[in-house]
Amino acid sequence: MTFRQARWDEPLIWERPSSDDDPHPIGDIPGIPASLRRKQPLDWPEISELEVVRHYTRLSQMNFGIDTSAYPLGSCTMKYNPKVHETLARRRHATDIHPSQPVESLQGELELLWRLERALTRITGMTEVSVQAAAGAHGEFAALLMIRAHLQERGELGRRTEVILPDTAHGTNPASAAMAGFQTREIPSKDGCVDPEALRAAVSDRTAAFMLTNPNTAGLFEPDIAEIDEIVHGAGGLLYYDGANLNAILGVTSPGRMGFDVAHLNLHKTFSTPHGGGGPGAGALAAGDTLAPYLPVPRIVKRGRKFALDYDRPKSIGKIKFAFGNFGLDLRAYAFILAHGEDGLRHIAHRSVLNANYLGKRLGTVLPRPFRPLVKHEFLLSGSPLKERGVRTLDLAKRLLDEGIHAPTIYFPSLVDEALMIEFPETESRAELDRFVEAFTRCVRDTPENLHGAPHSLSVRRVDEVRAAREPILSRKDLQAAAKLEAAPPDAPRP
């Protein structure tokens, strides 16, 4: 399959000329008092629907997406989003509701959220779930506030100030802990997993919680999870489960069975709702017996045949998001769960683990694989041998784009030199995995010159990321100014 990306010299929509030669005068909208009317017409072009459609279609042709090819970003679980979910989420019941509507007029929506929370309670093996959080990191932060509130009630908040994390933890984990007012303490992994001895040495009467992703970001299921539970709880701390990798264990085991006190799930990963580019997301919070009373309010409750909002939870950390959560995403996640059923969800875990192990075995002959070979849903490769040829993992990632494949996650986790983290969820076929093996092998064997210059076939060439951050080009005017600067002699004064 050959890939050639479209190249449009597409201006920003604000920079397009108006398609209407005779834009509407702004001042004469009936019913708006003169004092509230604009004195000047808005400085926006007036563009027809056709022009808008063409603009965004062209932009989409210069982009990567799950609908055009695989998106093997490890830890992100980039799945196909079934189109029927979009149809459901665009129905009036989802789009035309208002959070201040009387509860009696929201019975269907509340029932859906209530049912979703129950389905997630069963999947996680926990006591109660709230779908209010807007993203994984939001769920993490809220869960740490719940831990804080619980420690305060136990009279131990002043002493238990430390959150322990393994060095495989996602960056949002320490960030959430710090935002919730805890100090973070990192422990080194052994063979990619938590070293019980290191954990034993780190816990103390200052331990508030241990945050763990399982399977972890190396794709490995923590073999000592029972011992971890015993060490953390034995020291009086709480166990936090980062559920970003739940895809690998759906219907097979659960954070509840593993002894966790609280968990966040990324509905936008495991339950196939759109994500990427910063959102939207949905980070369900699942709590066991100890922390369930602290979940955000309102709780959605069923009284007789009616659904209601319950604010009467004295221990709750309060409301963490306007309305009840990202309803459209919750709706998609519920549709996904119903469409798969219990056996279907378990099949997802089996299939994603099979995909990772098939690919890992084949690519393990191309680049070295750190840690043990049997993984769950994702695996790591190290691009370190390429350094001898002056090639970095970043070059490989850029070169893959020329093959029409989005790059895997790179340089994470940091305990692996030149790491590539690869995840092909269950929605990817064997043919797509084989295509990836061929393309990846071609890229690894390419010449250093070709790799350094990649991508070659895209609408946008490799950007100087440092310069892009320091001197961002956000409009045509910036572009013209940058071109002028480039043409100027090197000793000319720079703005």
Ligand SMILES: Cc1ncc(COP(=O)(O)O)c(C=O)c1O
């Ligand atoms: C392991 C892990 N934890 C937490 C997060 C944060 O989730 P979100 O991006 O929804 O805030 C991610 C996101 O990639 C992740 O991979």
